Amino acid sequence: MEHKDMSKTDLLALVRTKLANERTFLAYFRTFIVFLSSGFAILKLEILQSLKGLGYFFIIISFIVVVIGLLRFFYVKKRINSYYD
Template sequence: MNKDLILREKLALQRTIMANQSTFLAFLRTAMYFLVAGISINHLIDMKDGGIVEYSFMVIAAILLIIGIVNYLYHRRKIKESEQHIGDYKMAYLEADDE
């Protein structure tokens, strides 16, 4: 078993974990932007139906946050399953090294 293969797989897994975290933070940041926009739009612009726009932005923010959390948890579970696959490579490498 190739030792470089194990290292490459582990590094790819770490990059995937960081990408998943980065994607979650992007969802969180976007949700916060919509929340801030919803809170401040009624105060900045005097509109007839400003409350509807304000609550619409807040609902969009909540939806984005929920989608981000679900997306993060789903991909984290898939990454954990991939990590078990890498463990098989390590076991095979250690067994081959013992021979």
Template sequence: MEAKKAMNKDLILREKLALQRTILANQSTFLAFLRTSMYFLIAGLSLRNLLKVENSFLIEIALFITSFVIFILGTLNYFKHKKSISENKKHIGDYQLEYYEL
């Protein structure tokens, strides 16, 4: 009986740690999207000052739009995965109930 209790406790801990790693990976991915979006924004802001390009205004607008699209996609991706993670969190509850009943 004690071995089963210890096994269930280890299982709960492993599940919680895996869930935390997944949450942190999702946050890290969002920050990568944000960083990439900011790179495009900075490129758009500094293009006119660095290069003397004909139609630089159009390139700036394209970089701003790209930055905005990357930011929106990253935000949607973050919340989609956050919802999925919270739905999968319910599966750990079965192990918790089994552990606490013993």
């Protein structure tokens, strides 16, 4: 089904689905930023030196979260495009 053959309702549904996918990726990215900044804050503050392991854990988890978000984003984008193309 080509985009020019789609009804306006179907085309708007496609756009909404793509925007929802982008919003979901941005939620993953926000979570990445929070974990990363929390990890660095724990490592830099002298008062929290007893929680150093937690800081490293947050930094590692942040990169796992962003990789999952990227993989999910591209997977869903590919599925959306294959469904409507």
